[in-house]
Amino acid sequence: MKKYLLNFSCAAALLLMSGCATMPSSLPDGVSFVEKASASKDTLVVPYEKLKLDNGLTVLLHHDASDPIVHVNVTYHVGSNREELGKSGFAHFFEHMMFQGSKNVGDEQHFKIVSEAGGTLNGTTNLDKTNYYETVPKNHLEKMLWLEADRMGFLLPAITQESFEVQRATVKNERGQNYDNKPYGLVREKNSQALYPYDHPYSWPTIGHTADLNRVDVNDLKAFFKRW
Secondary structure, eight states: OOEEEEEEEEEOOOOOOTOOOOOGOOOOOOOOEEEOOOOOOOSSSOOEEEETTTTTTTEEEEEEESSSSEEEEEEEOOOOOGGOOTTTTTTHHHHHHSSSTTTOOOOOOHHHHHTTTTEEEEEOSSSHHHEEEEEEEEEGHHHHHHHHHHHHHGGGOOOOHHHHHHHHHHHHHHHHHIIITTTTTTTTHOOOOOSTTTGGGGSSSSTTOOOHHOOOOOOHHHHHHHOO
16 A cells, blocks of 8 residues: 555654654655644644654654653555445455554554553544554554554465455455445445435445455455555
8 A cells, every 4th residue: 555644643752763852854765844833822732743754654743742652653544445336345454464463563463462551543544545553651662553554564464364364354344344234234225325426436435345255365455555
């Protein structure tokens, strides 16, 4: 997935590059300053700094010293809007696969590492984006960045037919619980079908259609990852 945004909410002057109070003149090689928004008495503004890395990553950095924690949020500009007719649910399927291990992180180890650090984590999939986030004590920031980098760059070697089938069953069960077997669970799906053309990606649910989930194979999913 090639388009991404990394959002930091730092609860101490802590950033691997040079601290949260980043100045353009102090940035390391490969990092460019884009803009800065400062707090204002007259308007409600969340202060932040925007940086751009040479690898294409955009960083939004917000400093909050009220607690000794750090929040890492990686957003990919890839949601169900990138899917094709007959291949619905791929973006959400990948949200599940991103927690199943990567080249240097074993299956379910992402959860274990974050939990043992005293942190929390999750991910969401929407029409236009997928994001993954962790909130941990500030001394674990570097480890969280490494975890995100490993699955960003080295996810495919860890995807197996077995892990694929486990998550296919999980996603289908999730659809059953939240859509098919829930009162009024299909209302949003029916509304989207009425609002958008049949072949428009906004016309189908982010979780995908059951027929598409049954039809997809592991190579289809890998191709989606390589494309986006």
